Amino acid sequence: MKIITPPRFELPHPVQITEGQVEAYEKKIIDLKKSFLHPIPDALADKIAYKVVSFPTQQPALAGTLKFGITYLNPFKVEGEYSFTRGHFHSDRNYDEYYFGISGNGFLLFWDGEDDVYAEKVFPGSIHYINGKYAHRLINTDQKEVMAVGCCWNVVAGHDYDTIDRLGFPVRCFEENGEPVWK
Numbered sequence: 001m002k003i004i005t006p007p008r009f010e011l012p013h014p015v016q017i018t019e020g021q022v023e024a025y026e027k028k029i030i031d032l033k034k035s036f037l038h039p040i041p042d043a044l045a046d047k048i049a050y051k052v053v054s055f056p057t058q059q060p061a062l063a064g065t066l067k068f069g070i071t072y073l074n075p076f077k078v079e080g081e082y083s084f085t086r087g088h089f090h091s092d093r094n095y096d097e098y099y100f101g102i103s104g105n106g107f108l109l110f111w112d113g114e115d116d117v118y119a120e121k122v123f124p125g126s127i128h129y130i131n132g133k134y135a136h137r138l139i140n141t142d143q144k145e146v147m148a149v150g151c152c153w154n155v156v157a158g159h160d161y162d163t164i165d166r167l168g169f170p171v172r173c174f175e176e177n178g179e180p181v182w183k
Contacts, residue, residue, distance in 0.1 A: 022053040027086065029076065034165060035086060037172060038079035048074055050085055050138075061155040070102065073140045073147040080174045082106070087137030087169060089113070091158025094132055097151060101126040104147030107180070109169060110134040117170050119182070122149060132157065135164055139173045141180045 030045040054069030076083045087109070090097070099108055099122070107119040108128050113135065120128055122138065130136050140147040171182050 022055055024051060024053040026051045029078075032084075032086060035084070035168070036078045037081055040078060044076060044078065047076065049076070049083060050074060057155055063154065063156050065155045066152055067155045068150070068152050071138060071147075071149050071151065073104070073106070073138050073149070075104075075140050075143045075145065075147070077143070077175060080176065082139050082141050082173050082175060082180065084109075084137050084139045084173070086161060087135055087164050089135040089160040089163055090132050090153075091160045092132070092156065095154040095157035096132045097130040097136075097153040097157070099128040099130060099136075099138075100150045101128075102148040102150055104140060104145040105142040106138060106140040106147050107173060108149075109137045109139060109171070109173075111136075111169055113163070113167075119171075119173075122147070135169070137164075137169060141173065141175070143175075 027049045028045070029047050029049045030040050032049055033040050050071055050073040052069055052071050054067055057065050057067050071085060073083055073085060101122045101124050103124055106122050108122050109117070109119045110130070111117045112133055122128065138147065138149055174181050174183060
């Protein structure tokens with residue numbers, strides 16, 4: 001029997017991922033201009049809103065192939081609205097996903113595209129099951145720390161960002177008197 005040491009991938013503490021062993025992309029705050037309620041101030045426009053890193057998977061990707069990644073959502077606000085990821089439905093809504101909190105605090109917002117909308121608190125150690133029928137978005141309410149959230153999904157699930165771009169989420173999270181408020 002062969003023992004692989006160290007494992008192929010490692011999650012050091014604090015979380016840090018070495019470039020080159022992952023696929024990564026970044027979204028600038030200005031890239032979310034259609035998503036925020038208010039215009040993006042020039043001082044924030046070119047800053048990084050969030051970064052997503054994921055580990056490469058076998059090719060070709062098959063229906064049973066899982067992908068693992070981490071989203072790093074920076075702390076900032078636009079006119080009191082907390083930072084968030086763009087959010088998405090899955091292209092194939094038959095595929096579920098899991099998120100788990102690594103660092104920071106905030107919410108995972110769920111929406112079925114109709115009347116069912118709710119949020120779960122995200123914190124280090126929290127685990128979140130996402131039924132494939134729900135759009136989902138991360139919201140960072142911790143204005144001092146990057147919110148890091150791990151995720152595991154089926155590679156053939158796909159991402160439907162267009163529906164969210166067209167319709168937006170029906171609720172938003174703002175800071176009022178130091179507390180999150182939903183509107």
